[in-house]
Amino acid sequence: MDQITLDALNKADRATFAAVLGEVMELAPWVADAAYGARPFASLSALYQAMTDAVRNAGDERVRALINGHPDLAGKAAREGRLTADSTAEQTSAGLDRLSEDEYATFHRLNDAYRKKFGMPFIVCVRRHGKESILREFERRLDNDAAAERQAALTEIFRIAALRLDQRVTAADRLKVHGHLSTHVLDVHGGHPAEGVVIQLYEIGAFGKTRAIKRAITNADGRTDQPLFAGTPIPIANYELHFVISDYFARQKVPISDPPFLGIVPVRFAVAEPEGRYHVPLLVTPWSYSTYRGS
Amino acid sequence: MDQITLDALNKADRATFAAVLGEVMELAPWVADAAYGARPFASLSALYQAMTDAVRNAGDERVRALINGHPDLAGKAAREGRLTADSTAEQTSAGLDRLSEDEYATFHRLNDAYRKKFGMPFIVCVRRHGKESILREFERRLDNDAAAERQAALTEIFRIAALRLDQRVTAADRLKVHGHLSTHVLDVHGGHPAEGVVIQLYEIGAFGKTRAIKRAITNADGRTDQPLFAGTPIPIANYELHFVISDYFARQKVPISDPPFLGIVPVRFAVAEPEGRYHVPLLVTPWSYSTYRGS
Amino acid sequence: MDQITLDALNKADRATFAAVLGEVMELAPWVADAAYGARPFASLSALYQAMTDAVRNAGDERVRALINGHPDLAGKAAREGRLTADSTAEQTSAGLDRLSEDEYATFHRLNDAYRKKFGMPFIVCVRRHGKESILREFERRLDNDAAAERQAALTEIFRIAALRLDQRVTAADRLKVHGHLSTHVLDVHGGHPAEGVVIQLYEIGAFGKTRAIKRAITNADGRTDQPLFAGTPIPIANYELHFVISDYFARQKVPISDPPFLGIVPVRFAVAEPEGRYHVPLLVTPWSYSTYRGS
Amino acid sequence: MDQITLDALNKADRATFAAVLGEVMELAPWVADAAYGARPFASLSALYQAMTDAVRNAGDERVRALINGHPDLAGKAAREGRLTADSTAEQTSAGLDRLSEDEYATFHRLNDAYRKKFGMPFIVCVRRHGKESILREFERRLDNDAAAERQAALTEIFRIAALRLDQRVTAADRLKVHGHLSTHVLDVHGGHPAEGVVIQLYEIGAFGKTRAIKRAITNADGRTDQPLFAGTPIPIANYELHFVISDYFARQKVPISDPPFLGIVPVRFAVAEPEGRYHVPLLVTPWSYSTYRGS
Secondary structure, eight states: OOEEEHHHHHHHOOHHHHHHTSSSSTTOHHHHHHHHTTTOOSSHHHHHHHHHHHHHHOHHHHHHHHHHTOOOOHHHHOOOOSSHHHHHHEEEEHHHHHHSSHHHHHHHHHHHHHEEEESSSSOGGGBOOOOHHHHHHHHHTSSOOOOHHHHHHHHHHHHHHHHHHHEEOOOOSOOOOOOOOOOOOEEEETTTTTTTEEEEEEEEEEOOOOOEEEEEBOTSSSBBBSSSESSSSSOEEEEEEEEEEHHHHHTTTTTOSSSSSEEEEEEEEEEEESEEEEOOEEEETTTEEEEBOOO | OOOOEHHHHOOOOOHHHHHHHHSSSOOOHHHHHHHHHOOSSSSSHHHHHHHHHHHTTTTTHHHHHHHSSSSOOOOOOOOTTOOOOOHHHHHHHTTTTTTOOOHHHHHHHHHHHHHHHHOOOOOOGGGGGGGHHHHHHHHHTTTOOHHHHHHHHHHHHHHHHHHHHHEEEEEESOOOOOOOOOOOOEEETTTTEEOOEEEEEEOGGGGGGGGEEEEEOOOOTTOOOOOOOSSSOOOOOEEEEEHHHHHHHHHTTTTOOOSSSSSSEEEEEEOOOTTEEOOOOOOTTTEEEEEEEEO | OOOEEHHHHHHHHHHHHHHHTSSSTTOOOHHHHHHHTTTSSHHHHHHHHHHHHHHHTOHHHHHHHHHHHHHOOHHHHHHOOSSOHHHHHHHHHTTTTTTOOOHHHHHHHHHHHHHHHHOOOOOOOOOGHHHHHHHHHHHHHHSOOOHHHHHHHHHHHHHHHHHHHHHHHOOOSSSSOOOEEEOOEETTTTTEEOHHHHHHHHHHEEGGGEEEEEEEEEEESSEEEEEEESSSOOBBEEEEEEEEEHHHHHHHHHOOOSSSSSEEEEEEEEETTSSSSEOEEEETTEEEEEOOOOO | OOOOEEEHHHHHOHHHHHHHHTSSSOOOHHHHHHTTTTTOOHHHHHHHHHHHHHHSSEEEEEEEEHHTTTOOTTHHHHHHHHHHHHHHHHHHHHTSSSOOOOHHHHHHHHHHHHHHHSSSSSOOOGGGGGGHHHHHHHHHHHHHHHHHHHHHHHHHHHHHHHHHHHHHHHHHEEEOOOOOOEOOOEEEETTEEOOOEEOOOOOOOOEEEEEEHHHHBBOOSSSSOOOOOSSSSSBEEEEEEEEHOOOOOOOOHHHOOOOOSSSSSEEEEOOOOSSSSEEEEEEEETTEEEEEEEO
């Protein structure tokens, strides 16, 4: 998606402004239009505030329409390719476009139960969740009362909007929508960073199904050149980092057993805060290791 | 298998002696018979020594016959159920009775290549190996010369004999054929052993295939009531211990994230010495852990 | 002190019984005499119970006399050598016979304040405390009310009695008066216990003053042949274990810096439960270490 | 000392140049003068190179004079206040101005022995050493032969010069004369950086004598606002970091024993490379900790 600077947006005419921001709130271009009058914005946060305030101050009917404009998750519209570009990308990012028949059936059942109880679609900012986490949220929120769910729906709509804004507009400030996942491998056998360690990051789904997400190699400082996650929320899910330790120590000419006591070191952890900072280092010898949530 | 004491064996007549020990060396009852004359044995080690000496001192032809009396691994005789009871149990323990067609083909190819090069069957004490390790040994030993392989075959025959003796005869001493695998979970958040932690032990095969071996729960001292392995060799293989840590800390009423940063802690390690002592403890908080080869 | 078996004591006449147990309660031979009638004792615990019950059931006057029969800590009687043998040994064990003039003055002031407030001497089982801990207890208990202090005095008298009994009588059971302090050094650089590591145990007093208590060397299992403390309470105090790690790794021919990054590793910890089990291991490489309260 | 930019120095006249750099080599203004002709210098390294080249290319007599122009360590000139300002500051930084009589005698003896064997003063860049390390160097170098010592003297003269240059001239580049010591405290009980931990850094001398060097408090990221050492070499010596852990956990309302199992955590380590990067973090719970040379 092409990005525009906040500066340019502040100077844009109403049509351009609408073209850029019209879809930030699903099927509700009136929100961007309402914000247009509040220009210029000193920061991206101010623009975000203006758009969410427009919703907060809107009449009940408009808000209900905004909520109802959201598509079902893995629903009929999605299966028939009738979603907005943003919704399609979002549902795809969470793997909702490649469910098994059983999973489709589960979503179908939950969508129906939710609509029946609350009279509106279930809304969740799917970029903040892995598939299992979405289902857990779904089950959990079905137990809420109507007022709580109306509030929850708005919270999620604003999260979706923040991410869509973040993709469209660059500014001096950034919205707090990004998580950060990094690692660091320290060779405490040799007393220095471990260079050249191959690292694989997997997402761990139900029944131990794993999905490779990223591969990286540690540099001279024992870190990866790029963070494992940055610039997006980290979906709430279980992850496993695999550190190929035996190859590293073999290259160091350290005498090790055959097969090596430690070959691949798996470190499994969950992300609970998609916008959180997760540093998961490894202190390792051929016979021991430690890991922890660092900072 | 019924066991006999060394004492009783020392007093047994030749027929009983033969009935007990005749199959310790595959299809070679003459070995037990040769040892009969050396009674009484002060220890099981002395009996073992007498039997292996009988082989060492036998003529070349007898030794060749002993070697050739061994069946192929996962071979025709095995598939047709024509193995001795001992060999059947041994090949089953290593999973050679439940190979995929691809794996059968691999064994077939290796058996042929080995017989072609060395004119004898490939012999390995399969109780000391997981399936991948047997295949690795096979490939490795195919590169040897004939003299080295004749020596290797005898070494393996003696290892098989030691395990068969260990199963048949009890004595004050034990042959060094047993490995030991244990664990210990220490809650360094609370400063005491972690009681009630569910532990699963898996063998990790090729392509990450896992096979559950044992399940245990830690006692008040943070240990399992029984070792995870004892009384047998530990097959050379990769293993993974799973510690269900989040349930433990939830029971301790420790505030943790949702989902918990550490849920199941996997510790993957390889056993390289089947008769070795492996102690693999876990020092854990809800946010960190250490593991190491202990003692 | 000569020890007698519970069995022999059960069969002893009244005079012998009195000779053995008469001083278990300070200047109160009537307590042992009262227990004489309850023979035979099935266990040392039963004998201890009988003696403490005799006190609990005695009239108020006798109890007051028992309490008042105790000497001041580091008081005039102690300085003039007029204590019972037991009291002398106890006060010496806590270093109360070698105070500085300032420390004597502090004890003097506290003894006076305590007597003035409560009309009795301050009683504490000094074998369970280092010097600083006694002073802390003194200050703390001065804030109590009279009832609490009468109870505290009895608790301490019973603790003193238990230790005196433990020294005099052997039986199948033991009173719970013993602490246990042990260590274990694991070389996680090499993946095995660290043998031959010199260990020094110090007590750390006020202003960092250290007093050497014990020296030991790790055996092939990385442990000391004898526990660092056993068979007595561990005085409540700060301790420091010194592990001479650089010499060990130099002997292992591990390349280390000059001077070595880790030379002596000090591990400082406090004992809060004199009858507790303290296991303080060290997992060490030339560049890292971990320690923890183990089990 | 006032600093001048390399730029200004490049444009300075001969007299100014001499005033700034004349004392970079002890009592040898000719070295700076020789470098004057090589202006302008593209970097501080180039200036340093020019000055050391001037010495390397000088005649034997001049070099001998340069060497002999250096004062004894803790010698007569020092005791009588007759050193150059630089030498005074350097000897003071290593504590050579406050030796005990025994230590003076030791230096006196070593100075004499060295002069007698090599006919020149013992030269060492004292800013790179603690007192014990200087004495160790002294003893060690007394065993060298004359050629090795002449080389060693020049190496040390150049190190002294580099530090004097670093103090006088600022430039885009820096000479590699600075070490770096930092720490980081991570609360792995709570899963976040430990804020507000009081840290003391001590130098540990012979016989365990400690000298407080620095006090700091960890910030919200568990680090100190300033490194513990930066901008100077770290003297080769033993150090101890004290982390006041019990106060921190008490503030976190974590239940701990009384006295706390861990009160002050001492971490003792040696610096062997004065220009090295030392990161010595602490991962800590109320019952355990780890430390290591990090990066």
